[in-house]
Amino acid sequence: MMLVNIKQKISILVPTVVVSLIVMTACTSPNECLQNMDVVYKANFMQMTFDQGNESYVANQVSIVTSVHGLGKDSMLYDSARVNSIALPLQSNDTMSVFIIDQLAVLNNDTVMVADTLWVIHDNELEFVSVECGCAVKNNVRNVLHTVNMIDSVSRVTDNVDRSSRDNLKIYVKNR
Numbered sequence: 009m010m011l012v013n014i015k016q017k018i019s020i021l022v023p024t025v026v027v028s029l030i031v032m033t034a035c036t037s038p039n040e041c042l043q044n045m046d047v048v049y050k051a052n053f054m055q056m057t058f059d060q061g062n063e064s065y066v067a068n069q070v071s072i073v074t075s076v077h078g079l080g081k082d083s084m085l086y087d088s089a090r091v092n093s094i095a096l097p098l099q100s101n102d103t104m105s106v107f108i109i110d111q112l113a114v115l116n117n118d119t120v121m122v123a124d125t126l127w128v129i130h131d132n133e134l135e136f137v138s139v140e141c142g143c144a145v146k147n148n149v150r151n152v153l154h155t156v157n158m159i160d161s162v163s164r165v166t167d168n169v170d171r172s173s174r175d176n177l178k179i180y181v182k183n184r
Contacts, residue, residue, distance in 0.1 A: 041141035048095035049105075049128060049149070049169050051177040056160075069093075072181060073112035075121065078105065088112075096128070098169060100145040104129050111158040111181065126162075126179075127153040135170065146170040158182055 055070040069092050076086040076094055085107075086094060098105040105128045110121040130147040137144050147169040152162050163178040 041138070043137055043141050044171050045137065045141060045144050047098070047144055047146060047169060047171055049098050049147070049176050050093060050095050050173065051179050052093045052175055053091070054163075054178045054180045055183060056180060057183070067178070067180070070181065075110040076107055078107050080106070093175070096126075098128060098130055098132075098145075098147045100132055103131060109159070109179075113158060122158045124155045124157050124159045126159075127151075129153075130169070137171075144171055149176070152177060154179075 053070050053072050053074075054067045056065045056067055058064075059066045071090050071092045073088060073090050074086055074094070075084060075088050076096070077084045078097070078099075080099075085096065094109075096105070096107055107126045107128070109124045109126055111124070113120060113122045115122070128149060129151040130149045132145050132147055134143040135146045136142075149164060149167040149169060152164060154162055158181055160180045160182045162180065165175050165177060167176075169176055
């Protein structure tokens with residue numbers, strides 16, 4: 009009689025312990041959020057060149073040597089890197105993000121870094137991703153302003169900035 013009672017307790021206890029261990033392990037896994045939570049404003053560097061065959065100007069993506077840092081941020085996003093696009097993290101606790109973009113240029117036979125400032129005015133909205141990951145901030149860009157030292161103009165491709173990797177902005181640099 010006592011042996012049957014112990015077997016019943018074990019048959020209930022073992023599955024309970026196994027399920028509890030699985031649940032506890034799943035909840036404490038360091039890799040529980042496997043989704044991309046990065047939200048960045050992606051900008052491509054462009055330059056207008058004259059196409060003599062078509063007798064018109066065409067936009068081409070170009071590589072430039074640049075250093076980029078966000079105002080109010082401690083670290084450089086790019087440090088003298090040759091790139092044709094940049095990924096800019098927008099402020100999640102403010103509606104304006106400001107970036108300093110230094111570009112290597114040759115002026116009067118001297119190689120110098122010329123700085124431009126880029127102001128991105130945006131709204132922030134929390135987007136629920138999952139129970140494991142929580143929320144990500146997605147942005148809606150309302151306006152982009154810039155200085156004109158090396159930047160000629162900008163063109164907004166899409167104003168929705170979310171966890172996708174799509175292009176958001178084209179930065180047209182001056183021909184030097």
